[in-house]
Amino acid sequence: MAKRTILVVDDDPNIIQAVSFVLKKEGYIVTTAVDGKEAFKKAKEELPHLIILDVMLPKLSGFEVCKRLKANTQTRKIRTIMLTARSEEKDKRLGEKLGVNAYITKPYNIDEVLFTVKRAIEKKELQRSIEKMKKAALVGYMGEAMSHEIFNPLSVVSGSVQLLMSRIKKGKKLTTKEYEDFFKNITKNVERCIEIINIFRKFYASIGIEIKPRNLEETLRDILEGKI
Numbered sequence: 003m004a005k006r007t008i009l010v011v012d013d014d015p016n017i018i019q020a021v022s023f024v025l026k027k028e029g030y031i032v033t034t035a036v037d038g039k040e041a042f043k044k045a046k047e048e049l050p051h052l053i054i055l056d057v058m059l060p061k062l063s064g065f066e067v068c069k070r071l072k073a074n075t076q077t078r079k080i081r082t083i084m085l086t087a088r089s090e091e092k093d094k095r096l097g098e099k100l101g102v103n104a105y106i107t108k109p110y111n112i113d114e115v116l117f118t119v120k121r122a123i124e125k126k127e128l129q130r131s132i133e134k135m136k137k138a139a140l141v142g143y144m145g146e147a148m149s150h151e152i153f154n155p156l157s158v159v160s161g162s163v164q165l166l167m168s169r170i171k172k173g174k175k176l177t178t179k180e181y182e183d184f185f186k187n188i189t190k191n192v193e194r195c196i197e198i199i200n201i202f203r204k205f206y207a208s209i210g211i212e213i214k215p216r217n218l219e220e221t222l223r224d225i226l227e228g229k230i
Contacts, residue, residue: 013057
C-alpha cells in the first residue's frame with residue numbers, strides 16, 4: 003500500500019514538531035502549515051489523504067478551512083481531524099456540518115492521535131473501496147443494458163442484409179425503390195446503434211471512466227489470463 007500523506011496544521015511549532023515526529027515514525031508522509039490560508043493552499047496543491055488542524059488558527063480558523071475544503075471539488079473528500087483546546091458541543095455540531103471527521107481535545111495523548119488518524123484513513127479507504135465496487139456494479143449493469151439495447155437494431159441490419167443477399171442469389175431483380183427501402187432500413191438501424199453507443203460513452207465519461215479503442219479478442223484474452 004502506498005504511503006499516506008497527512009497535512010498537520012497548527013500555529014504552535016512544538017505541536018507541529020511532536021505530531022509530525024510521531025506520524026513520520028509510523029510511516030506517514032507529513033507536510034505542515036502554520037495558518038489557515040497556508041493550510042488551504044497546501045491542501046489544494048498536495049491533496050493529502052488527511053488533514054489534522056487546530057480550531058484556532060491565524061488568518062483562517064480551522065472551521066473556515068473546513069468550509070473551503072468542502073466547497074472545493076478537488077478537496078471536498080479530504081478527511082479532517084480537528085485539534086481543539088476546548089470540548090464544546092456547539093463546536094462539534096458546527097464541525098459535523100462542515101464535514102469534520104473527528105476531534106482530538108488538547109492536551110492530547112499520542113496514542114489517541116495515532117488511533118484517530120488510523121481510523122480516519124481506514125474509513126477513507128473503506129469508502130473508496132465501496133465506491134469502486136458500486137462503480138464496477140454500475141458499469142456491469144450498464145454494459146448488460148447496452149448489449150440488450152443494441153441487439154435489436156443489429157438483428158434488423160443482419161436480417162436485412164441476409165434477405166437482400168438471398169434475393170440476389172436467387173436472381174430476383176429489385177426495383178430502385180426496393181433497394182432504397184433496404185438501405186434506408188439498414189442505415190436507420192446502424193445510426194440507432196451509434197446513438198446507443200454514444201449514450202453509453204457519455205455515461206461512462208460522467209462517472210470518470212475513459213473509453214479507449216481496444217481489440218475485443220485481446221481484451222478477452224487479457225481477462226482470462228488475469229491481466230485485467
